Amino acid sequence: MQEKTVFITGASRGIGLALAGELARRGWRVMAGARHPAGAYALQRAAENAVPGSIEILPLDVRSDDSAQAAAEEAATKVRSLDVLVNNAGVFPEVGSETLEELPLVYFETAFSTNVVGVARVTRVLLPLLSRAPHPRVVNISSRAGLISQKEDARHICYSASKAALNMLTRGMAAELRPRGFTVVAVTPGWVNTEMGGPGAPVRVEDSARSLAAMIECLTPGETGQFLDRDGKRETSAW
Numbered sequence: 001m002q003e004k005t006v007f008i009t010g011a012s013r014g015i016g017l018a019l020a021g022e023l024a025r026r027g028w029r030v031m032a033g034a035r036h037p038a039g040a041y042a043l044q045r046a047a048e049n050a051v052p053g054s055i056e057i058l059p060l061d062v063r064s065d066d067s068a069q070a071a072a073e074e075a076a077t078k079v080r081s082l083d084v085l086v087n088n089a090g091v092f093p094e095v096g097s098e099t100l101e102e103l104p105l106v107y108f109e110t111a112f113s114t115n116v117v118g119v120a121r122v123t124r125v126l127l128p129l130l131s132r133a134p135h136p137r138v139v140n141i142s143s144r145a146g147l148i149s150q151k152e153d154a155r156h157i158c159y160s161a162s163k164a165a166l167n168m169l170t171r172g173m174a175a176e177l178r179p180r181g182f183t184v185v186a187v188t189p190g191w192v193n194t195e196m197g198g199p200g201a202p203v204r205v206e207d208s209a210r211s212l213a214a215m216i217e218c219l220t221p222g223e224t225g226q227f228l229d230r231d232g233k234r235e236t237s238a239w
Helices: 014-025 041-049 065-078 106-131 157-180 205-218
Strands: 004-008 028-034 055-059 084-087 137-141 183-188 227-229
Touching: 004 014, 014 028, 014 041, 014 055, 014 205, 028 041, 028 065, 041 055, 055 065, 065 106, 084 106, 106 137, 106 157, 137 157, 137 205, 157 183
Parallel strands: 004 028, 004 084, 028 055, 084 137, 137 183, 183 227
Antiparallel strands: none
16 A cells, blocks of 8 residues: 655644644654754654654745755655645734734734745645645645635734635645646634634644544545635635
């Protein structure tokens, strides 16, 4: 049986960390990208507790061309191909209560450099490895906060705008890569109890990761370009 391989960005904490552990338990070989591997203690423990070699930790800052290229080259020394790329790395720069006048404009640059440009950067350097898989999949971790039709308040506008842009990037990548056999989707993991989601979030990170892993394993080409929930169901809300 051919080894199943996945690259996960932002795997040092939160959803990325939980998803790395869950997919490793399901028999996947995980390339886990982390900005600071030496300080990624939870990820290191996950790798130690997993089947030996099932979680490989790679340095990756999605904001850097050099870092992304180095991570792609290192991944290529470990696996022949990648079945799945999960673009999970993300930032949430605002408190949420800032008015437009108070909002530091650098927050927009911070959100877009990671949540949008970082996705494009990592995806394109990993295309050669993904292209070698029989059914390559790109899963962009998005949010309902990016649904333009649902926006009725002014909170977290930088994060929301970046996720709306990520959804558009997903559509564009899906259209370009469909003829090459790729499936590209945007997925909302739900409001998850992580450092980013906050303690009031109702979804446990382990439950979100379990659903996401099952969804990844069941993705079909017919779903490319869609916005899905973590169970793989197409969102009925207008984008």
